[in-house]
Amino acid sequence: MKNLVVLSGAGISAESGLKTFRDSNGLWENHKIEDVATPTGWNNNPELVLEFYNQRRKQASLAKPNMAHKALARLENKFRVTIVTQNVDDLHEKAGSSVVYHLHGELNKARSTLDPNLTYKINDSNISMGDLCEKGYQLRPDIVWFGEPVPMIEKVITYFRSADILIVIGTSLSVYPASSLIDHVNSFADCYYIDPNANENTLRDDFTIIFKQASVGTKELVDILLRS
Numbered sequence: 001m002k003n004l005v006v007l008s009g010a011g012i013s014a015e016s017g018l019k020t021f022r023d024s025n026g027l028w029e030n031h032k033i034e035d036v037a038t039p040t041g042w043n044n045n046p047e048l049v050l051e052f053y054n055q056r057r058k059q060a061s062l063a064k065p066n067m068a069h070k071a072l073a074r075l076e077n078k079f080r081v082t083i084v085t086q087n088v089d090d091l092h093e094k095a096g097s098s099v100v101y102h103l104h105g106e107l108n109k110a111r112s113t114l115d116p117n118l119t120y121k122i123n124d125s126n127i128s129m130g131d132l133c134e135k136g137y138q139l140r141p142d143i144v145w146f147g148e149p150v151p152m153i154e155k156v157i158t159y160f161r162s163a164d165i166l167i168v169i170g171t172s173l174s175v176y177p178a179s180s181l182i183d184h185v186n187s188f189a190d191c192y193y194i195d196p197n198a199n200e201n202t203l204r205d206d207f208t209i210i211f212k213q214a215s216v217g218t219k220e221l222v223d224i225l226l227r228s
Contacts (some may be wrong), residue, residue: 001220002164004225006072007181009086011170012214016063017089033201037145046138047129060089061124068169068218069095074189078226082159084176086171088143092115101159103152109142114180116151122170153177160184166191167221170214172199188223194218 012020017085035041036052073096077079083092085098088107092100112118112133119142120133131139144150160166161184168191173179182204185191193203194210194217203209 001078001080001166003159003197004075004077004081004085004157004165004167005163005185006083007085007168007178008072008083008092009169010227012066012068012218013063013087013089014170015066015068015213016089016213018060018087018089018091019205031135033146037143038147039145040147042145042175045097046098048109049141050127050129052142055161056088057080057124060091060107060164061093063089065091065095067215068083069097071219071222072167073097074226075222076193079165084156084159084181086175087162099152101152101156103144105141105143107143110139111142113138114139128140128163150177153181157184161186163189165189167218168192169194171195171198172197173203194221 022080022198031052036049037228042049050160069091072083072092072218076098081097081099083097083104085100086103088102088105090106090108108121110127110130112135114133114135114137116131118135125137127141133139160181166182166185168182173182173189187206189206191204192210193200193207194214196210196211196213198209198211210221
């Protein structure tokens, strides 16, 4: 059974109605990124940050997987599939994918401000000031903010190195270190990039580029791979 690795970004979630932080006005849901997605923002106004993510969590809990998420889940009928996502929603899991790694954290989890390894599944519940971890410290969203290390990156590199097939969907490959993951894929792997605004200059020459929306392009590619 071949190893198939997926790297997904905001473009796949956008088709399920979840806004990305890279809106044209530079704001995320009318907030400056530095106010709600950085350690400094948290230190300056934790109440605002908690409320911001409580709203994002509520939105994500109502979102449904789209055709792209569902198509990727079907790949498990033929391949050993690992999904590495830059998204903090759980749409891949809702669609039925078994192995999903979230590089930038998960909305439906909280973590200790003392120990990042102390995490708690909260589903669609709110986090409030005064909600504490077992060691007595305030809980925060289990999200990797700008300026923070990405602890999952070293773990997922091994999957990229062993990939026979790589599918990159809905990401501009402009956010480091996630953008560097494709550099670890061997030259013999079959590589596909699905994005209507793909920049060919950011990719190796051996990538097949599919200039389509995530839902359409992913379904078409998955149908081909399952027939091959």
